[in-house]
Amino acid sequence: MIALGVVVLGSLGALTRYFMDDAVSRRTKSRLPYGTQLVNVTGSFLLGFVTGLVLYHSGSADTRTLVGTGFCGALTTWSTLSWETVRLVEDGETSTAVVAMLGGVAVCLLAAALGLAVASL
Amino acid sequence: MTGGDVFDEPIDPDLEPEAERHRPDVLIAIAFGGAIGALARYEVGLQWPARSGAFPTTTFLVNSSGALLIGLLMVLIVERWSSPRLARPFLCIGLLGAWTTMSTFVTEADLLVRNGSTLTALAYVVATIVTGLAATGIGIVCARRLARVAT
Numbered sequence: 001m002i003a004l005g006v007v008v009l010g011s012l013g014a015l016t017r018y019f020m021d022d023a024v025s026r027r028t029k030s031r032l033p034y035g036t037q038l039v040n041v042t043g044s045f046l047l048g049f050v051t052g053l054v055l056y057h058s059g060s061a062d063t064r065t066l067v068g069t070g071f072c073g074a075l076t077t078w079s080t081l082s083w084e085t086v087r088l089v090e091d092g093e094t095s096t097a098v099v100a101m102l103g104g105v106a107v108c109l110l111a112a113a114l115g116l117a118v119a120s121l
Numbered sequence: 122m123t124g125g126d127v128f129d130e131p132i133d134p135d136l137e138p139e140a141e142r143h144r145p146d147v148l149i150a151i152a153f154g155g156a157i158g159a160l161a162r163y164e165v166g167l168q169w170p171a172r173s174g175a176f177p178t179t180t181f182l183v184n185s186s187g188a189l190l191i192g193l194l195m196v197l198i199v200e201r202w203s204s205p206r207l208a209r210p211f212l213c214i215g216l217l218g219a220w221t222t223m224s225t226f227v228t229e230a231d232l233l234v235r236n237g238s239t240l241t242a243l244a245y246v247v248a249t250i251v252t253g254l255a256a257t258g259i260g261i262v263c264a265r266r267l268a269r270v271a272t
Contacts, residue, residue: 002163003160003163003164006159006160006163007156007159007160008156009159010155010156010158010159010160010163010219011151011152011153011155011156011159011215011219012152012155013155013159013219014151014152014154014155014156014158014159014214014215014218014219015148015151015152015155017135017214017218018135018137018148018151018210018214021133021135021136022135022136022137022142022143025133025136031132033132033133035133035135035136036133036135040223040224043222043223043224044223044224044227044228046224047224047225047228048224048227048228048231051228051232065163068224068225068228069159069162069163069166069225070159070163072222072224072225073159073162073163073219073222073224073225074155074158074159074218074219074222075224076222076223076224076225077135077217077218077219077221077222077223078184078187078188078221078222078223078226078249078253079184079187079188079190079191079213079217079218079220079221079257080133080134080135080191080213080217080218080221081223081253082187082188082191082192082253082254082256082257083134083188083191083192083195083257084132084133084134085254085257086192086254086257086258086261087128087132088132090128091128091132101250101254102250104223105223105227105246105250108223108224108226108227109227109230109231109246111227112224112227112228112230112231113231115228116228116231116232116235
């Protein structure tokens with residue numbers, strides 16, 4: 001049953017990433033792909049939050065698996081960020097590449113930490 | 122037979138061209154790929170669960186393999202297979218996007234710090250970034266070699 005839930009929420013996560021990324025990318029002209037950054041930050045905060053609920057409030061581990069592994073895991077992506085960073089380097093935009101990768105990871109680390117902190121309240 | 126240069130494509134590989142945008146078959150391909158990617162990551166996590174305080178090898182390998190595959194597949198799809206319409210939404214947006222995860226990666230790193238394993242967390246973050254970028258680069262180079270041999 002959990003596996004079925006992961007399948008459903010995984011496909012929803014992937015579709016949400018596609019729609020969010022599309023919506024953001026159409027509104028920004030920057031070389032830095034903000035759409036990818038936004039889905040990653042959003043999913044990281046949400047996963048930090050549901051992980052915190054399990055840690056601090058005896059939240060259900062099944063909920064964490066469904067929302068975390070299923071939805072957040074599929075919403076966020078590592079492959080796309082890695083690809084975009086290599087592309088930016090290839091295009092000679094090294095500083096944008098550094099911001100995309102290091103900035104992206106740093107902001108997501110903070111977002112997940114914030115999610116954990118909010119859940120601990 | 123061969124398509125264009127993958128480096129002429131938009132930087133964000135998760136964007137569909139205007140003509141394909143939001144078409145039902147594209148959305149189904151993304152959902153289908155996403156389902157398989159998420160299920161595979163879930164099963165791998167059950168098989169090799171992360172141990173508290175230890176280096177999260179499973180997520181590290183999941184993300185690194187996805188980084189390798191996106192380099193390979195983007196080149197093959199765009200330059201070799203002349204972009205069959207649903208290949209990119211299915212494989213790159215759906216499957217690899219859902220197989221790899223930023224949220225699990227950063228949450229694991231945060232939990233390592235929280236549990237006092239700061240050095241392991243640092244090693245995890247650095248290893249994931251360095252290996253990911255190297256893997257994508259290797260994927261691109263291998264795909265271009267492969268494409269040349271096969272031509």
